[in-house]
Amino acid sequence: MGNKCGRKEADPDSAWKQQNKEIATNPVYKFVDFTGGGKLIEAYKTGGATAVEKIAKTEMLPYLYNEGNGAIITKLDYIKWQCRMQAKYTGSSVWETRTDEQLLSEFKEDYFNKVVTHEACWDLNKRGGVGESPFHLLYLLDSPTHHAVGEILLNLYPKLSLDVYEGEEYFGESALHIAIVFGSLEAVKLLIKKGALIDQRCTGRFFLPEDQKKGYTKTTDYEGYAYYGEYPIHFAAATGNQEIYDYLIDHGGDPNAQDTFGNTALHMVVICNQVEMYKYIVRHHTLPAKTDIKNAVNLTPLTLASKLGRQTIFKEMLELGSLNS
The missing domain is CATH 1.25.40 (Serine Threonine Protein Phosphatase 5, Tetratricopeptide repeat)
Structure with a gap:
């Protein structure tokens, strides 16, 4: 060959x-x-x-x-x-x-x-x-x-x-x-x-998540030491940086953009367990992130939090009433 x-x-x-x-x-x-x-x-x-x-x-x-x-x-x-x-x-x-x-x-x-x-x-x-x-x-x-x-x-x-x-x-x-x-x-x-x-x-x-590094499989736990999403705004959300997140939003960043797995900025804060960042971007003063977008396996940020056992952020979601039916 x-x-x-x-x-x-x-x-x-x-x-x-x-x-x-x-x-x-x-x-x-x-x-x-x-x-x-x-x-x-x-x-x-x-x-x-x-x-x-x-x-x-x-x-x-x-x-x-x-x-x-x-x-x-x-x-x-x-x-x-x-x-x-x-x-x-x-x-x-x-x-x-x-x-x-x-x-x-x-x-x-x-x-x-x-x-x-x-x-x-x-x-x-x-x-x-x-x-x-x-x-x-x-x-x-x-x-x-x-x-x-x-x-x-x-x-x-x-x-x-x-x-x-x-x-x-x-x-x-x-x-x-x-x-x-x-x-x-x-x-x-x-x-x-x-x-x-x-x-x-x-x-x-x-x-990538660790279980995807040898090739794509439909099922993943999203766990990876450097899985921050793909877009710059995903990186800002995943690392919990509100100032950078705001600057990206002000210059055209889209919190609802979806990566290869279908994950948005909100999915990423769930995966990275950024509780304060979730509260911040879901109530953002300029462009609140949508809470009802489903990723590639039909999980919203809320159902993803449940699946991954992110109890604290899951409770915050319910308290904020952030699930759109």
Whole structure:
């Protein structure tokens, strides 16, 4: 075989192993590394914004599409990139003999990770081991220095805000998702101001319930150490951050948007047992979340709370009279 690209059965640590293997050899990590350093960070510490801008306009520029103005990644572009990434595991280059039509017809799309045409700024073929860019690492490392460098880069190249992890492990995760998890309201504001997509879906394996990581099954208990839903507003609800939730609502976030499992923001607060957040968003002053939406297995937030044994939040629902018949 060896000529088909799509989701493969890999060991749970394969993405981590691939990323760590590339840290020493992939030049993309020279800009920001996992130890808190890198050229951009050291430049900021020694020369401030001017030094960072110099690197961004010279050394970094060849890594960006159209001098930082972005480009469209098609489904075919993505398939070819995924084939190249898989070739690193197997050493096979058989896929290069396939026509574009064959690659498209043979591609096996993952149930969760739906590949769509999308815009990007950092060149897909010059990414890290899991399809990330140094820009993502700036928010993942979450220090004032890293955030400051992120702001400098965004001012130069706003379309960096559109970039997402392209590898299947963290597929669709944007810097906005990361900033929400860390509770950084200022970073959220900046990213949205610069164009981050308010409806970007994060569906990678890392973020799935544990019983779904080897493949979709209709029945799930929704338990996962990083299952926060898919949309940024789901992440804000699941992590109980009212300020960020409000900001997302004010900028077009939809609390009733449903993820692959059919779960809304209210379903997510039940799953993550965020009692105060449930009370907050169901009575929200701008856009109260609907309480009667059913997920993919016909569970409303109330019936989901009952099924999962979330007694405290279940009682709050009844006391608030939040069930719409």
